[in-house]
Amino acid sequence: MKPRHSLVGGLAAIAATFVVFVIPFIFIILMAFKDKQQSSLRDFSWPNGFHLWDNIVQVVQTRNWMLITAFINSSLITVASVTLLIVFAAMVGFVLARRKTRWNGLIEFLILAGLMIPPAVVPTIWLLQGLQLFGTLHGMILIEVAYNLPFSIILYRAFIATIPRELDEAAIIDGARPMDVFFRVILPMLWPVTVTNIVVQSVGIFNDFTNPLYYLPGNANATVQLTLFNFQSQFSTAYNLLFTNILLITIPPLIVFMFFNRQIVAGMTAGAVKG
Amino acid sequence: MAGLELKNIYKAYGNVEVIKGVDLSINHGEFVVFVGPSGCGKSTLLRMIAGLEEISAGELYIGDKLCNHVEPRDRSVARVFQSYALYPHMTVYDNVGFGLKLAKTPKDIRDQKIREAARILKMEHLLDRKPGQLSGGQRQRVAIGRAIVRQPEVFLFDEPLSNLDAALRVDTRMEIAKLHADLGATMIYVTHDQVEAMTLADKIVVLDAGVVQQVGAPIELYQRPANLFVAGFIGSPKMNFVQVTVEAVEHGAIVVNSKDVANLRIPARTEGVNVNDLLTLGVRPHDLSPSSSGAVVGRVGLVERLGNETIVNVELASGTPWLAVLDGDQALRVGESLALSADPAKAVLFDSDGISLLPPPIA
Numbered sequence: 001m002k003p004r005h006s007l008v009g010g011l012a013a014i015a016a017t018f019v020v021f022v023i024p025f026i027f028i029i030l031m032a033f034k035d036k037q038q039s040s041l042r043d044f045s046w047p048n049g050f051h052l053w054d055n056i057v058q059v060v061q062t063r064n065w066m067l068i069t070a071f072i073n074s075s076l077i078t079v080a081s082v083t084l085l086i087v088f089a090a091m092v093g094f095v096l097a098r099r100k101t102r103w104n105g106l107i108e109f110l111i112l113a114g115l116m117i118p119p120a121v122v123p124t125i126w127l128l129q130g131l132q133l134f135g136t137l138h139g140m141i142l143i144e145v146a147y148n149l150p151f152s153i154i155l156y157r158a159f160i161a162t163i164p165r166e167l168d169e170a171a172i173i174d175g176a177r178p179m180d181v182f183f184r185v186i187l188p189m190l191w192p193v194t195v196t197n198i199v200v201q202s203v204g205i206f207n208d209f210t211n212p213l214y215y216l217p218g219n220a221n222a223t224v225q226l227t228l229f230n231f232q233s234q235f236s237t238a239y240n241l242l243f244t245n246i247l248l249i250t251i252p253p254l255i256v257f258m259f260f261n262r263q264i265v266a267g268m269t270a271g272a273v274k275g
Numbered sequence: 276m277a278g279l280e281l282k283n284i285y286k287a288y289g290n291v292e293v294i295k296g297v298d299l300s301i302n303h304g305e306f307v308v309f310v311g312p313s314g315c316g317k318s319t320l321l322r323m324i325a326g327l328e329e330i331s332a333g334e335l336y337i338g339d340k341l342c343n344h345v346e347p348r349d350r351s352v353a354r355v356f357q358s359y360a361l362y363p364h365m366t367v368y369d370n371v372g373f374g375l376k377l378a379k380t381p382k383d384i385r386d387q388k389i390r391e392a393a394r395i396l397k398m399e400h401l402l403d404r405k406p407g408q409l410s411g412g413q414r415q416r417v418a419i420g421r422a423i424v425r426q427p428e429v430f431l432f433d434e435p436l437s438n439l440d441a442a443l444r445v446d447t448r449m450e451i452a453k454l455h456a457d458l459g460a461t462m463i464y465v466t467h468d469q470v471e472a473m474t475l476a477d478k479i480v481v482l483d484a485g486v487v488q489q490v491g492a493p494i495e496l497y498q499r500p501a502n503l504f505v506a507g508f509i510g511s512p513k514m515n516f517v518q519v520t521v522e523a524v525e526h527g528a529i530v531v532n533s534k535d536v537a538n539l540r541i542p543a544r545t546e547g548v549n550v551n552d553l554l555t556l557g558v559r560p561h562d563l564s565p566s567s568s569g570a571v572v573g574r575v576g577l578v579e580r581l582g583n584e585t586i587v588n589v590e591l592a593s594g595t596p597w598l599a600v601l602d603g604d605q606a607l608r609v610g611e612s613l614a615l616s617a618d619p620a621k622a623v624l625f626d627s628d629g630i631s632l633l634p635p636p637i638a
Contacts, residue, residue, distance in 0.1 A: 169327050170360040174374035174425070175348035184373075188364040 028250075031243035039240035055244040062241075067227055067248065074223040076137060077212075078205045081144040082198055085152050088145070089197070090190060093156025094182055098168065114150035121214050128215060140216050144205050152197055159193045160186065199260050203253045224249040278303045278461065279324070279429060284333035286319055286485075293319050295485040297333075301463070301478070306455050308464045310472040311482035311508070317465045320482070321431050324463065326350050338428060348377075350429075353422035357434040359414045361406040361421075368402040371420045392424040395457070396450075412443045419454070432464040436471060448474065469509055473497070481505050498621075499636065503629035506557050512586070514557045515597040519624075521552045527634060529624060531556060535591035537570040539617065543624045543632040554632070555625040558617045560586070563599040569616035573597060578607050589613055 031039050032055060033047035060067045096104060124143070125134060133139030163186060171181045187194075209225040216223065228245055279301040286294035294316045301307050309317040322328040324335065326347035335342050342350050361370050369376075371392055375385045393399045396416045406414055415435060422430055432451070436444045452475055455462055466472055472479050473493045481488040481496065481504070489501040493509075500506035506514045519531035522538060529543045531554060539556070548554075563571065576588035576596070585605040589597045599615055607613065624632040 164358065164360070166356050166358055166360040167362065169325075170354070170356060170421075171362075171373070172327065173325060173347045173352065173354050174421070175377040176373075180377060185362055189362075191364070 028243050028246055031239055032247045034240045036238050036240055039238070039243070042239060051240065052244070055240050056248065059241050059244050059248065066222055067224070067245070069220065070222045070224045070227045073137065073216075073221060074206055074225075077140055077144060077223065078202050080138075080141045081148070081205050082201050084141070084145045085148055085201055086194055086197060089149055089152030090156045090160075090187055090194070091182065092149075092153045093158075093160050094186055096153070097157045097160040098165070111150045111153055114146075115154075119147065125214065134215065135217055135221060137216075137221065140212060140221075143211055143215055144208070147211070148201055148204065152201065155193060155197060156190065159190055163189055195260065199256060202256060206253055278305075278338070279463075280334070280336035281320075281324075282334040282336070284320070284323065284335065285331045286316070286323060286328065287331045293485050294323075294331075297482075297485075297487050299480060299487065299490065301461060303461055304459050306462045306464065306475055306477045308466060308472040308476035308479050309482060310466055310469055310479055311488075313467060314484075315482040316485040317467075317482050318433060321354075321433055321463065321465050324429070325352050325354050325431055351427045352429045352431055353425050353427040354431040354433060355415075355418050355422050355435045357437050359406070359418040359438075361414055361417055363406050365405070366402065367398070367404055367406070367409070367417050367420075370406065370417055371402075371424050374421070374425045388424050388426075389420075392420040395423065395454075396420050411439050412447060415439065415447060416450075419451075423454075423458070428461065430460055430462040432462065434466050435464075436466070436468070451475065469511065473509070479509075481508060483508075499631075499633050500557075500623060501631055503555060503557075503625050503631075506623060506625070506631065510559055512560045512598045512600065514559050514623075515563075515599075516555050516557050517591065517593075517595050517597070519554055519556045521548060521550050521554060524548055524550060529554070529632070531624065534593045535571060535573070535595060536617075537572075539570050539619055539622070541619045541622050541624055542634050544634055545632075548626070548632070553627060555629070557623040557625060558597075559621065560598040560600040562618045562621045563597075563601070563615040564618075565601060565605070565613065566616035567614055569614035571597070571615045571617055573613055573615075575607050575609055575611050575613050578605075578609065580604055587613065589615070 027044065030044065030047060031042075033050060033052045035049065035051045035054075038045065038048055096107060128134035128139050128143075131139075133142065167185060167189075168181055171185045176184065207225060208223070209228075212221075212223040212226050216226070227249070228242070279299070281297055281299040281301075284294055284297040285292070297320065309320060311317050319328060323330050324337075326342070326345065330343050337350055337352070362373065365373065368389060372385050372389045375388060380388075389402075390399070393402055396419060398413065398416050398420060401409060401413055401417070406417065409417065415438075418435070435451070436447055439447060448471060451462075451464075455475075464471070464475060476493055478490060479493055479496055480490050483504050489496055489505045491499075496505060496509045500509065500514075503516070507516070517533060517535055519533040519536055519539075521529055522532050523530040524545050525540070527542060527545065528540050529545060529548060530538055530540045532538045533556075536556065541556070558571075571589075571591065573589035573591040576590050578588070579586040582604060584603070585601045585607070587599045587601060587605070587607060589599055591597055599613075626632055
């Protein structure tokens with residue numbers, strides 16, 4: 001029989017989690033079902049009617065189907081950024097883990113600096129403008145890659161360090177050139193951490209609000225998070241539409257988490273036990 | 276065809292010299308074992324032959340080709356690792372055929388070679404499995420298969436049996452010996468286990484601190500060690516040593532004695548040896564037998580009765596511990612005095628530099 005205090009503690013933890021995570025989500029769903037008048041009350045009342053479909057149609061059609069464009073933009077940015085991130089970070093992690101040169105200290109300092117020092121927005125905009133990348137999707141992709149590279153590199157370097165060097169040597173003796181060693185031997189073995197990286201980075205980049213705000217002005221360039229911002233000024237009192245929008249843009253990351261939950265956990269615990 | 280020549284090979288990491296001038300000649304088809312204690316440089320030597328380490332100075336010839344700066348894949352060598360180093364995400368079939376795939380061998384030839392290697396090693400039923408689903412012995416066979424399939428000129432074995440349990444070690448050792456007999460290829464085998472060295476080698480190279488101590492056939496190293504190190508390394512249990520004084524120098528023999536050893540006349544080289552010189556006497560535990568008039572007297576310490584033989588720990592008068600392996604089951608009591616006779620023909624004398632004073636072999 002479990003001791004009483006651990007039961008009470010467990011219940012308290014569940015209650016706290018419920019308040020912090022579940023209640024706001026219930027609020028969002030409730031608001032999405034309401035019409036404009038009832039939603040302006042901003043309380044927990046049960047919706048008067050089923051207005052969800054109308055809300056969705058209205059949100060999607062606003063400003064020339066901006067939400068569709070935004071979804072496409074967000075998806076493009078996410079897929080391209082994550083792909084580049086995986087390939088580049090794994091390559092850098094591979095070289096850092098395997099080759100011991102006197103430049104390693106400097107490189108590691110730069111990576112840590114990238115992690116710790118907050119980016120300066122105005123100089124970055126100035127740089128992008130100079131490179132004629134400001135306000136473009138590929139400029140945004142490069143920004144996302146640059147901002148998320150340090151974390152990915154550190155992740156990969158730690159995992160590659162657990163791969164024994166003898167595997168590299170066996171491949172070299174078998175006739176593999178450095179690129180073969182990387183793409184045919186090392187990268188396939190990093191699948192668990194790659195999946196974790198993909199999921200974590202995808203959600204992070206998809207949900208990114210501030211970076212598209214700074215570097216991607218304009219309706220044609222809108223990402224899903226920015227649609228919120230744009231809606232908010234237009235529907236300053238239409239909370240039902242705002243929350244319907246929130247619901248719609250929360251769905252993709254939610255699906256990712258539901259499907260890849262096992263891989264996320266596996267990726268986090270992979271390498272913990274020598275197998 | 277493909278022998279190996281190592282000429283004055285040096286290897287240094289910064290200021291630390293790891294290999295100090297190794298000269299070696301290996302004939303085609305020979306099974307050569309590099310043996311020595313940990314840190315003696317045998318794995319480094321193997322890696323230099325494979326091409327995974329730079330050679331600081333000296334020349335390496337594989338076949339007739341100078342290979343100092345040749346890439347590993349062009350040296351026609353294959354290596355079997357201590358930890359197998361199988362690619363965990365590929366099946367056994369792909370593991371074995373990886374090198375061929377990289378060399379862009381046509382699929383049907385690749386398939387034929389993989390299946391041939393699998394047949395030789397009796398692992399056809401394992402081809403679809405992944406390394407994680409295999410036992411240690413099976414993984415080692417796959418590692419060997421991966422080496423065979425490339426038909427290299429030189430096989431390099433890097434302590435391949437160290438990770439196997441004792442029974443499996445004996446079986447796999449015999450399989451490797453059979454493989455050598457079947458393929459007739461040049462094989463270089465690195466180990467710290469001198470039993471593997473003695474049973475597998477055509478030629479043993481004993482290394483210590485980056486210097487070759489002796490090169491020769493196993494029995495030659497056992498019966499005629501060149502120096503103190505080789506004498507103490509080869510042979511299990513270890514050779515017994517004791518310091519002795521030269522009593523007399525005769526033609527072709529030296530008479531020695533000490534507190535522990537009564538006058539013993541040992542055939543030896545006599546140049547540079549004078550009366551009252553201090554030498555080291557080495558007698559193998561198996562060459563001692565109980566005898567009431569034996570030259571070596573000591574007190575029995577530990578007695579290990581193995582049934583077919585008895586291993587006795589004997590403490591000599593000076594306190595030096597000696598080991599004697601006696602035939603059959605000897606009922607000895609701890610603390611009793613034991614007299615042992617040593618066969619002078621098999622005993623070895625070493626001078627103050629540790630060089631053996633064995634007489635030249637009778638041609």
